[in-house]
Amino acid sequence: MGFIACCAIYPQGEMKAPCSYADWSACLEALENGANDEEVIRAMTQGELAWSSGVANLFSERISEVFSTRLQRCANRMARDLNLGADEITLVRALLDTRRNLALLYRVAIIPAFPQMLREHLSGELKRYAERAHSSLEDSAKRDRSGKLTSLIRHNSLLGYDASAACASSLPMPASNYVVENMPTTARKRTILA
Known part of the structure; x- marks a missing residue:
């Protein structure tokens, strides 16, 4: 139904x-x-949306639950993508896919039918998640002495999701679903000859 x-x-x-x-x-x-x-x-x-007192509480709870579920799914997908491999391409793809997912949630957070207070709450939750995730990634990258990981994380920042939201409808859907679900479970070692 x-x-x-x-x-x-x-x-x-x-x-x-x-x-x-x-x-x-x-x-x-x-x-x-x-x-x-x-x-x-x-x-x-x-x-x-008719924002009456009965609807306000029910709707706020429901949208918060959906938002939390989608953020958790986004975090799980990013962790899974990052665990698949440690090469630069995998890292950048995981960051960009996560940013696309955050941009999609940002578009939900700013829906005009929602009252300003709800839009601010959802946007704030999203911003806090992105900042925590980005900070965690940067902290992890500090162990890399070459500085490549830090550079990749900064140049593909999760914090740019709101700018990505403006053009999100023209972007293809994140590739992570396909890549993770259809990728062989055994890792392959690639040798690149220079």
């Missing part, structure tokens, strides 16, 4: 913008599941 209510498709193939709590709840369920993120966010951006 949930996803169908939000995903009523117009003849042009667009999702229905949510206008009732049930519609919003269905959109949040779809967002939590990661199904059709772009379409769900597009519909949510066009939606309207």
Whole structure:
């Protein structure tokens, strides 16, 4: 029921913008599941929300739960991507994929239908997560005496998610899902001849 209510498709193939709590709840369920993120966010951006006292508490709790779930999934995916290999390409891909995911969540956090206080709360949670993750990565990179890891982390900073959000709809979806799920479980050693 949930996803169908939000995903009523117009003849042009667009999702229905949510206008009732049930519609919003269905959109949040779809967002939590990661199904059709772009379409769900597009519909949510066009939606309207009657912010009454009963809806305010329920909706705030629900969006916070969804946000936490997506942030945890983002953290788990980044950790998994970083554990797959220690080469520069894997590190940069993990950072960029994480930044794309953060940009997507930022687009959710600033949806105009949400009251200013909720937008500030969600944006703040996202900023704190990005700062902690970035700081942790920089601390880990200090062990690398060459300085390459620190340079890669700074040049592919997680903190640029809000700038990435402006053009996020034109970017392809993060590759991590495909790479991780379809990658062989045994690591290969690559020898590059110069």
